[in-house]
Amino acid sequence: xxxxxxxxxxxxxxxxxxxxxxxxxxxxxxxxxxxxxxxxxxxxxxxxxxxxxxxxxxxxxxxxxxxxxxxxxxxxxxxxxxxxxxxxxxxxxxxxxxxxxxxxxxxxxxxxxxxxxxxxxxxxxxxxxxxxxxxxxxxxxxxxxxxxxxxxxxxxxxxxxxxxxxxxxxxxxxxxxxxxxxxxxxxxxxxxxxxxxxxxxxxxxxxxxxxxxxxxxxxxxxxxxxxxxxxxxxxxxxxxxxxxxxxx
Amino acid sequence: xxxxxxxxxxxxxxxxxxxxxxxxxxxxxxxxxxxxxxxxxxxxxxxxxxxxxxxxxxxxxxxxxxxxxxxxxxxxxxxxxxxxxxxxxxxxxxxxxxxxxxxxxxxxxxxxxxxxxxxxxxxxxxxxxxxxxxxxxxxxxxxxxxxxxxxxxxxxxxxxxxxxxxxxxxxxxxxxxxxxxxxxxxxxxxxxxxxxxxxxxxxxxxxxxxxxxxxxxxxxxxxxxxxxxxxxxxxxxxxxxxxxxxxxxxxxxxxxxxxxxxxxxxxxxxxxxxxxxxxxxxxxxxxxxxxxxxxxxxxxxxxxxxxxxxxxxxxxxxxxxxxxxxxxxxxxxxxxxxxxxxxxxxxxxxxxxxxxxx
Numbered sequence: 291x292x293x294x295x296x297x298x299x300x301x302x303x304x305x306x307x308x309x310x311x312x313x314x315x316x317x318x319x320x321x322x323x324x325x326x327x328x329x330x331x332x333x334x335x336x337x338x339x340x341x342x343x344x345x346x347x348x349x350x351x352x353x354x355x356x357x358x359x360x361x362x363x364x365x366x367x368x369x370x371x372x373x374x375x376x377x378x379x380x381x382x383x384x385x386x387x388x389x390x391x392x393x394x395x396x397x398x399x400x401x402x403x404x405x406x407x408x409x410x411x412x413x414x415x416x417x418x419x420x421x422x423x424x425x426x427x428x429x430x431x432x433x434x435x436x437x438x439x440x441x442x443x444x445x446x447x448x449x450x451x452x453x454x455x456x457x458x459x460x461x462x463x464x465x466x467x468x469x470x471x472x473x474x475x476x477x478x479x480x481x482x483x484x485x486x487x488x489x490x491x492x493x494x495x496x497x498x499x500x501x502x503x504x505x506x507x508x509x510x511x512x513x514x515x516x517x518x519x520x521x522x523x524x525x526x527x528x529x530x531x532x533x534x535x536x537x538x
Numbered sequence: 539x540x541x542x543x544x545x546x547x548x549x550x551x552x553x554x555x556x557x558x559x560x561x562x563x564x565x566x567x568x569x570x571x572x573x574x575x576x577x578x579x580x581x582x583x584x585x586x587x588x589x590x591x592x593x594x595x596x597x598x599x600x601x602x603x604x605x606x607x608x609x610x611x612x613x614x615x616x617x618x619x620x621x622x623x624x625x626x627x628x629x630x631x632x633x634x635x636x637x638x639x640x641x642x643x644x645x646x647x648x649x650x651x652x653x654x655x656x657x658x659x660x661x662x663x664x665x666x667x668x669x670x671x672x673x674x675x676x677x678x679x680x681x682x683x684x685x686x687x688x689x690x691x692x693x694x695x696x697x698x699x700x701x702x703x704x705x706x707x708x709x710x711x712x713x714x715x716x717x718x719x720x721x722x723x724x725x726x727x728x729x730x731x732x733x734x735x736x737x738x739x740x741x742x743x744x745x746x747x748x749x750x751x752x753x754x755x756x757x758x759x760x761x762x763x764x765x766x767x768x769x770x771x772x773x774x775x776x777x778x779x780x781x782x783x784x785x786x787x788x789x790x791x792x793x794x795x796x797x798x799x800x801x802x803x804x805x806x807x808x809x810x811x812x813x814x815x816x817x818x819x820x821x822x823x824x825x826x827x828x829x830x831x832x833x834x835x836x837x838x839x840x841x842x843x844x845x846x847x848x849x850x851x852x853x854x855x856x857x858x859x860x861x862x863x864x865x866x867x868x869x870x871x872x873x874x875x876x877x878x879x880x881x882x883x884x885x886x887x888x889x890x891x892x893x894x895x896x
Contacts, residue, residue, distance in 0.1 A: 336809070337809040351856045352856060415777070415778070416579075416580055416777060416778045419580060419581050419582045420582055422580050422581060422774075422778045422779045423581050423582055423654070423656060423779055423781065423784065424784055425770070425771060425772070425774050425775070425778075425779060425784045427770075427774070427775045427777075427778040427779070428775075429763040429764065429770055429775050430763065430775065430777060431760055431763055431764055432764075442856035442857070443856065444856065452850075452852070453862060454854070454856045454858070454859065454861060455856070456856055456857065456859060513859060514765050514768070514859055516765075517764065517765065
């Protein structure tokens with residue numbers, strides 16, 4: 291009898307260990323990359339007028355954007371928030387990767403979603419000290435809170451002169467005191483297989499900001515766009531096709 | 539002979555032992571940095587390196603060194619000669635003059651809130667990383683205090699007061715020894731510099747709900763934050779970043795051709811030509827003249843620059859949005875309102891605060 295109890299106990303212990311092993315918890319890593327229609331863009335590509343589109347020739351001198359609520363959705367619809375918010379700066383190596391704040395089980399997931407910018411409830415003025423000190427704030431007069439993106443560069447105009455462009459995205463000012471949020475949500479509804487070595491890559495194709503669904507021509511664009519609610523909407527719409535996701 | 543040595547050895551041990559009863563290394567007192575509420579609310583924690591913990595004694599020693607001409611080659615100049623409290627810890631001339639009566643080529647910089655310079659790049663071109671490293675520079679700089687460290691340390695060791703002050707500030711490093719080093723000098727000065735905080739301007743009080751701004755000052759704040767002035771991308775939106783800078787290096791359109799190439803000198807990258815550290819806008823009333831070369835003597839000249847005087851060049855910052863028109867084209871009234879607003883960043887208590895005085 292004693293032997294049997296001991297054996298039973300042992301087998302329970304063993305199986306419990308086993309099930310633990312099966313459901314290994316992982317903290318997915320993130321990597322943020324940039325490309326121009328597939329060609330990788332790194333900090334060393336900055337400043338040179340070497341990209342072209344409908345506008346003509348252009349350079350990139352700044353690229354920063356904010357993602358929030360990066361969330362993984364399991365096949366049973368359980369959601370796990372992996373990242374609360376993260377500011378990505380193409381020239382700041384440290385910002386180009388990060389690690390999930392919470393753990394998930396290895397396996398298959400059906401969707402990854404994130405918000406570009408802060409949603410309305412979380413776009414709390416001055417609430418994020420790390421963002422305040424890097425001047426990520428959106429002016430009070432334009433609705434306060436934080437930028438969604440700061441993308442800047444230079445382009446050659448019709449007479450081959452260098453002109454600056456500045457595509458900053460944030461809250462839309464409709465009229466004095468009337469504002470509309472401008473963040474947007476991206477969802478990748480595709481089977482994602484995660485294991486302990488997986489790295490989730492969030493890619494931005496910068497060229498897409500100019501073309502889909504709205505064609506942007508820097509020559510005819512009216513700057514500054516920050517106080518221009520129409521331009522802000524155009525940027526938001528074009529943002530929908532800018533991102534893609536890969537598992538490495 | 540050998541016996542003598544033995545005896546000496548034993549004496550040494552005994553004396554050590556008996557000393558260890560009375561010679562307890564000095565216990566210094568941790569210095570608690572008083573962080574203004576407005577900074578605590580809006581900014582990350584200041585930089586206080588583990589390798590240089592704050593102590594009351596360290597701060598006091600740093601202050602004494604900051605004001606003492608003993609560090610200069612001929613004993614005539616201290617840090618405070620070019621960083622005067624009444625001038626917001628800068629000086630009032632275009633180029634400071636060193637002990638040999640030679641002018642430098644840059645305007646002295648105001649010193650405050652430096653513990654919140656999180657990237658820790660100091661000087662107009664960011665060539666020093668960390669306050670501890672920065673403090674080593676002026677002493678041997680030939681257009682400044684033009685001394686050698688050997689000489690400076692020699693003078694400190696010979697002075698009647700410093701050995702004791704160093705022992706108290708750095709008991710671990712200096713115990714039982716007269717070990718004053720340039721690294722400890724720099725550490726003490728850096729500790730003092732981190733205490734130099736300015737956070738009590740009229741605008742700070744306005745944000746705290748203690749005072750009101752005039753109609754013109756408020757309109758000036760609006761101009762600062764909209765396309766009429768367009769200052770906020772580099773100097774902050776004001777209600778969010780009480781430093782009034784992000785400490786990033788930029789070309790704000792002063793020249794077409796730069797004789798002083800600024801950040802490029804440090805990075806070697808031609809894309810950094812003519813980029814200088816974005817300065818804070820606090821205490822401008824005390825810190826004239828302005829810009830890295832002190833070219834503007836008044837705030838009106840600065841405002842005119844951003845309104846009409848912006849000059850294009852290949853490295854101009856993309857946030858100088860109106861460079862094609864030479865600036866944001868402010869009206870006379872808008873300029874006056876912007877100036878009225880900038881003057882609300884004056885912290886009068888800062889320049890008389892006895893904590894920072896000799």
